[in-house]
Amino acid sequence: MPEDEQVNQESEEIKPVDSAAAKNLEFVNQVLHQSSDLKTRDINHNGSAGIVIYLESIADTEKIQNSILEPLNRQPKINIMAGITNAEMIQLNDLNEAIKKLLTGNCLLLLDGMDSVYAINVQLEITRPPEEPYNEKVVRGSHEGFVENINQNLGLIRRRIENESLVFKQYILGKKTKSKVVIAYMDDLVNKEILAEVDRRICSISTDMIFSPGYMEEFLENKSFSPFPQMLPTERPDRTMAHLMDGRIALLAEGSATALILPVTFLSFFQSPDDFNSRLLSGSFFRLLRMVSFLVAMTLPAIYIAIIGFHFEILPNELVLPIKSSLEGIPFPPIVEAFIMVFTIELIREAGVRLPTPIGQTIGIVGGLVIGDAVVNAGFISNVMVIVIAVTAVASFTVPTYEMGASIRILTFPLMIAASLLGFLGIVMGLMVILLHLCKLESIGTPYFSPFGPFNLSGLKDAIVRFPIWKLNDRPMDTLPQKIKKQNKTRGWNKNETKK
Numbered sequence: 001m002p003e004d005e006q007v008n009q010e011s012e013e014i015k016p017v018d019s020a021a022a023k024n025l026e027f028v029n030q031v032l033h034q035s036s037d038l039k040t041r042d043i044n045h046n047g048s049a050g051i052v053i054y055l056e057s058i059a060d061t062e063k064i065q066n067s068i069l070e071p072l073n074r075q076p077k078i079n080i081m082a083g084i085t086n087a088e089m090i091q092l093n094d095l096n097e098a099i100k101k102l103l104t105g106n107c108l109l110l111l112d113g114m115d116s117v118y119a120i121n122v123q124l125e126i127t128r129p130p131e132e133p134y135n136e137k138v139v140r141g142s143h144e145g146f147v148e149n150i151n152q153n154l155g156l157i158r159r160r161i162e163n164e165s166l167v168f169k170q171y172i173l174g175k176k177t178k179s180k181v182v183i184a185y186m187d188d189l190v191n192k193e194i195l196a197e198v199d200r201r202i203c204s205i206s207t208d209m210i211f212s213p214g215y216m217e218e219f220l221e222n223k224s225f226s227p228f229p230q231m232l233p234t235e236r237p238d239r240t241m242a243h244l245m246d247g248r249i250a251l252l253a254e255g256s257a258t259a260l261i262l263p264v265t266f267l268s269f270f271q272s273p274d275d276f277n278s279r280l281l282s283g284s285f286f287r288l289l290r291m292v293s294f295l296v297a298m299t300l301p302a303i304y305i306a307i308i309g310f311h312f313e314i315l316p317n318e319l320v321l322p323i324k325s326s327l328e329g330i331p332f333p334p335i336v337e338a339f340i341m342v343f344t345i346e347l348i349r350e351a352g353v354r355l356p357t358p359i360g361q362t363i364g365i366v367g368g369l370v371i372g373d374a375v376v377n378a379g380f381i382s383n384v385m386v387i388v389i390a391v392t393a394v395a396s397f398t399v400p401t402y403e404m405g406a407s408i409r410i411l412t413f414p415l416m417i418a419a420s421l422l423g424f425l426g427i428v429m430g431l432m433v434i435l436l437h438l439c440k441l442e443s444i445g446t447p448y449f450s451p452f453g454p455f456n457l458s459g460l461k462d463a464i465v466r467f468p469i470w471k472l473n474d475r476p477m478d479t480l481p482q483k484i485k486k487q488n489k490t491r492g493w494n495k496n497e498t499k500k
Helices: 003-012 021-031 061-074 095-103 150-160 192-203 213-220 237-245 266-270 273-277 280-309 317-327 334-354 357-377 383-397 402-422 424-440
Strands: 038-045 048-055 089-092 106-111 117-121 166-173 179-186 232-234 249-253 259-262
Touching: 021 038, 021 048, 021 095, 021 106, 038 061, 048 061, 048 095, 061 106, 089 095, 095 106, 095 117, 150 166, 150 179, 150 237, 150 249, 166 192, 179 192, 179 237, 192 213, 192 249, 213 249, 213 259, 232 237, 237 249, 237 259, 237 273, 266 280, 266 402, 273 280, 280 334, 280 383, 280 402, 280 424, 317 383, 334 357, 334 383, 334 402, 357 383, 383 402, 402 424
Parallel strands: none
Antiparallel strands: 038 048, 048 106, 089 117, 106 117, 166 179, 179 249, 232 259, 249 259
């Protein structure tokens, strides 16, 4: 048996605390492989020598000094439980359990002659103020966003929902990382079958590493190969609160400023907090504008290719000559033009995201202008194609959720291929396949394309346009049919299976 596996196997067994503090320190050093951030402080309490053990990288040395060392030095004969002022303190008899506490930001207090160890929480809090998320800006409403500290995120939710029905349930996932994951829900509003299924899927995750809710998404969703996201990521506490009050579940993870909302529908990705912060007509208009932009971004290049290649006769007479003149001398067919320009736009978009903010903005503006003008002057791309791709890119930016915007850009390519092969017939066939997929897709047992598939009349109050708030009497999760499908054998959710 390899040495590492032997140490891990021994660490899972109960290791009694030795009465000699030095021997306990030697065992801790062995388990942690003499890590350089493992520090110790020698103490003397009530005539007994002792050691304080902590990990310098995650422990707050000021807390150790103020809440442990100074109280014990001022009153050397006082009982330890009474002398130490830290509220989060427990006494353990298992040294392996104490080491697990050490890895979560606790320090260990060991005294000669004692067969137990004190674990005291001195975790170093590295936090930042809740700033407005860059990806979900609003004109009116709250400007707070989640941060990387999960306790602070839960506090942001608790401050908005001061109700005894709000429940937080914690999990520890990742065999190596031991990541803290929390689901939040309203106990009196959530669908208990969906809650039980989410709990089952989370408990069945078997992997070495969990570092964000997005990493867990593929373990929880039904169709990983679907182009459409089946869970809604958000960095806004107010948006999370609204979905919790609709009966949904929020999933948060330590170290991530993103929460996952589940289950969701297709139309949830086009809703923004501004829809409800604005008045009825303006909120409905901008939501409808996002829906139209979705169709434009997905189909406009394909429609242009179909018109140029198959259906030139549908153009008005006033447009025939300008478009014909722009196509003269172009060495590529429309499908190649479209692929070149869409690929170039994606390159500029990705470069703008990865580069520092000032440089990224410059790349987006200068790159788009220079490349667009250069390819037209060089005669490689027609000026009408540049306009089509520019309108497509702008339309894709109006979708308030990045994941749905990425889905639009992916679906653009097969529709362009279908249009180059069959014209409008290919576009219609491609849209029918997408529509059938949307009608069949589910999000944790919830119809993804509701209220259209299956049709739900009451759900139309907050679909493409929204009704007045005082008319929204039903919660979405109350009107949707729930159909839980257990697919543990095919999705790797079975506890007997191992998925890394």
